[in-house]
Amino acid sequence: MKKIISILVENHAGVLSRISGLFSRRGFNIDSLAVGVTDNPSISRITLVATGNEYTIEQLEKQLNKLIEVIKVRTLDNDELLARELMMVKISVAAEKRSEVMTIAEIMNAKVIDISLTSMTLEISDTFFHLSRFEEIIRPYGIIEMVRTGTIAIQKGNDTLTV
Amino acid sequence: MIEAALAMVECLKKEGITTVFGYPGAAICPFYDHLYQSSIKHILVRQEQNGGHAANGYARITGKPAVCIATSGPGSTNLITAIATAYADSIPLIAITGQVSTDQIGKDVFQEVDMTGSVEPFVKHSYLVKDASQIPKIFKEAFYIAGSGRKGPVLIDVPFDIQKVNIDFNYPDSVDIRAYKPSSKGNSMQIKRIVQAIKEATKPLICAGGGVVASNSSKDIVELAYKIHAPIVTTMMGLDIIDGNDPLNLGMIGMHGNKISNTAMHNCDVLLLMGARVGDRAVTAPNLVSKSTKIIHIDIDPAEIGKNIHVDIPLVGDIGIIAQQMLDALPELKHEEWVNSILETKKPIIYKEPKLGFVNPKQVLSLLSQKAKDDTILVADVGQNQIWCANHFKVKKGRLLVNGGMGTMGYSVPAAIGAKFASPNVDVIAVCGDGSFQMNFMELATIMQHDVNLKIIVMRNTYLGMVRELQEKNYNTHEVAVSLKGSPDFVKLAEAYNIKAIRINSMENIDSVLNEFIAYPEPIILECIVSSDESTM
Numbered sequence: 001m002k003k004i005i006s007i008l009v010e011n012h013a014g015v016l017s018r019i020s021g022l023f024s025r026r027g028f029n030i031d032s033l034a035v036g037v038t039d040n041p042s043i044s045r046i047t048l049v050a051t052g053n054e055y056t057i058e059q060l061e062k063q064l065n066k067l068i069e070v071i072k073v074r075t076l077d078n079d080e081l082l083a084r085e086l087m088m089v090k091i092s093v094a095a096e097k098r099s100e101v102m103t104i105a106e107i108m109n110a111k112v113i114d115i116s117l118t119s120m121t122l123e124i125s126d127t128f129f130h131l132s133r134f135e136e137i138i139r140p141y142g143i144i145e146m147v148r149t150g151t152i153a154i155q156k157g158n159d160t161l162t163v
Numbered sequence: 164m165i166e167a168a169l170a171m172v173e174c175l176k177k178e179g180i181t182t183v184f185g186y187p188g189a190a191i192c193p194f195y196d197h198l199y200q201s202s203i204k205h206i207l208v209r210q211e212q213n214g215g216h217a218a219n220g221y222a223r224i225t226g227k228p229a230v231c232i233a234t235s236g237p238g239s240t241n242l243i244t245a246i247a248t249a250y251a252d253s254i255p256l257i258a259i260t261g262q263v264s265t266d267q268i269g270k271d272v273f274q275e276v277d278m279t280g281s282v283e284p285f286v287k288h289s290y291l292v293k294d295a296s297q298i299p300k301i302f303k304e305a306f307y308i309a310g311s312g313r314k315g316p317v318l319i320d321v322p323f324d325i326q327k328v329n330i331d332f333n334y335p336d337s338v339d340i341r342a343y344k345p346s347s348k349g350n351s352m353q354i355k356r357i358v359q360a361i362k363e364a365t366k367p368l369i370c371a372g373g374g375v376v377a378s379n380s381s382k383d384i385v386e387l388a389y390k391i392h393a394p395i396v397t398t399m400m401g402l403d404i405i406d407g408n409d410p411l412n413l414g415m416i417g418m419h420g421n422k423i424s425n426t427a428m429h430n431c432d433v434l435l436l437m438g439a440r441v442g443d444r445a446v447t448a449p450n451l452v453s454k455s456t457k458i459i460h461i462d463i464d465p466a467e468i469g470k471n472i473h474v475d476i477p478l479v480g481d482i483g484i485i486a487q488q489m490l491d492a493l494p495e496l497k498h499e500e501w502v503n504s505i506l507e508t509k510k511p512i513i514y515k516e517p518k519l520g521f522v523n524p525k526q527v528l529s530l531l532s533q534k535a536k537d538d539t540i541l542v543a544d545v546g547q548n549q550i551w552c553a554n555h556f557k558v559k560k561g562r563l564l565v566n567g568g569m570g571t572m573g574y575s576v577p578a579a580i581g582a583k584f585a586s587p588n589v590d591v592i593a594v595c596g597d598g599s600f601q602m603n604f605m606e607l608a609t610i611m612q613h614d615v616n617l618k619i620i621v622m623r624n625t626y627l628g629m630v631r632e633l634q635e636k637n638y639n640t641h642e643v644a645v646s647l648k649g650s651p652d653f654v655k656l657a658e659a660y661n662i663k664a665i666r667i668n669s670m671e672n673i674d675s676v677l678n679e680f681i682a683y684p685e686p687i688i689l690e691c692i693v694s695s696d697e698s699t700m
Binding site for chain 1: 279280283284287288291293308340341342343464465466469470
């Protein structure tokens with residue numbers, strides 16, 4: 001089962017390597033990992049997506065909590081979160097197909113951010129699943145290059161994860 | 164303003180450090196230069212790993228973080244096994260390593276190695292010092308982290324140039340790490356549940372591990388056992404919690420444990436795991452512990468609870484404090500039927516006559532524990548000798564130091580050196596095999612140089628006995644790379660170091676030999692000739 005785990009960490013050099021190292025040596029698999037500073041510049045927030053059963057996720061949380069620089073760990077409730085991932089994709093598009101691609105972009109809530117004689121680059125920010133569907137739809141045009149950030153997530157409503 | 168290297172020495176003094184173990188080199192020379200002028204005693208080991216083990220032995224006696232030092236590159240990497248050993252057994256160490264200058268880091272210069280990266284999987288925490296002014300804060304934190312919660316090793320890697328920066332020295336009075344607040348007191352609701360479960364038990368059993376020793380609460384656990392009338396089994400790390408001859412002590416569990424204690428683990432109806440992490444050598448098949456047994460797991464590290472065994476009542480906290488909370492809440496209980504049924508099966512061990520030309524190592528250790536002073540510290544190495552010590556040396560009021568988690572050969576002599584410095588008036592005996600002795604006998608020089616009055620027993624069976632036994636059982640008796648032929652004459656070797664040595668190859672004069680061994684006022688080595696057929700169990 002896919003789970004989204006949010007981790008608040010000290011914004012120190014080397015923290016990310018401690019966390020990613022922990023995953024590999026304890027045999028946990030990470031699907032994606034995204035990290036950035038929070039509104040408090042001394043704290044970074046890591047969002048990671050991992051697959052595992054209840055035992056694995058519990059162990060993972062406990063092992064993460066043992067790291068001195070890990071301030072808080074929370075496995076977010078899948079129904080109570082807002083998740084987003086950013087994707088940029090470059091596809092090969094001849095001039096006559098441009099408007100077709102733009103229609104798809106409009107329907108799927110993507111943006112055209114660059115264009116050349118033979119290609120278009122699109123940006124889309126949405127859930128992991130929406131991005132994957134978008135990828136499926138534009139694949140026939142010919143994907144030249146694609147990059148995704150990994151999921152970030154925040155809890156719905158007034159629920160907060162702060163220090 | 165003082166030099167950062169001097170500040171490092173001052174930090175150690177503030178932490179009450181009087182003895183350190185290490186091996187110098189270019190990158191740590193500024194620090195050594197100030198050590199030279201300080202009151203701190205530096206013990207020069209003969210290989211960095213042994214400095215780590217010596218600090219390990221020292222820390223286990225004092226209960227506080229002990230310090231080992233190495234230089235950058237190979238000096239630090241030699242220390243790695245000792246750090247991993249300390250981590251596996253939750254021993255508080257401060258490892259100080261020199262590092263190449265900050266402007267050279269990452270350039271693969273002479274004697275450069277990424278030390279913080281190398282030890283990350285088995286340190287509790289680590290620091291690569293980049294700002295000299297942070298040294299007092301870092302040392303204060305390092306000592307606090309190493310010695311609190313679940314104890315463990317902390318590395319401080321200090322680049323050469325950083326050691327030479329002048330800083331303001333103000334040692335902090337307190338530590339505030341927002342993400343590190345180890346819990347100590349047990350949750351009172353959980354204590355209530357535990358008390359209720361113990362009251363309802365008819366066949367309670369305490370399984371005590373290294374956590375009890377780490378929290379300095381052996382006496383409380385024994386008191387608890389008597390109050391609730393529950394026998395105690397121990398893991399290897401918990402062997403010295405209770406007197407080896409105490410009637411409620413059933414001895415060691417696990418792969419190399421005895422039948423009575425393993426049977427009790429299966430038959431009890433309430434199992435109190437206290438400071439025991441249910442390691443694979445202690446509980447070889449956690450799923451075989453009866454489903455109807457109620458398991459209570461008390462540990463300072465939440466990650467250990469539920470990791471290896473299903474738990475009915477978990478409780479996080481310091482074993483000593485929790486034991487007191489439990490003692491306060493529990494009435495005197497009696498379980499005569501259960502306890503007597505176990506005690507009936509306890510029989511004294513009958514030692515077999517060894518073959519001609521050999522001693523019986525198990526009997527030697529049994530006799531040694533009868534003759535040794537009550538407070539003797541025995542340090543076992545790894546291999547058959549370790550299991551022989553665990554099962555046949557009955558600790559009284561002293562200690563039995565083993566490295567249970569990592570199984571690091573060569574541990575005994577350096578750890579015994581550390582233990583002796585921590586407790587100079589107590590007899591310290593290291594027991595090793597001829598394999599492990601050849602991994603640490605360079606430390607005989609350390610013993611002589613620093614007047615360490617150590618007693619060493621070498622069980623010589625000319626084999627890596629435990630591996631040989633494994634090959635015999637599981638690999639069609641294919642004896643591969645386990646013969647130790649070519650080993651030196653250990654008595655002559657001792658002579659070369661100017662250390663007295665005795666060799667015995669029969670049980671004939673064992674009493675007088677052991678008496679002499681114990682009474683001898685200077686370092687002494689006893690070489691016991693053991694048959695290669697001698698089994699571990």
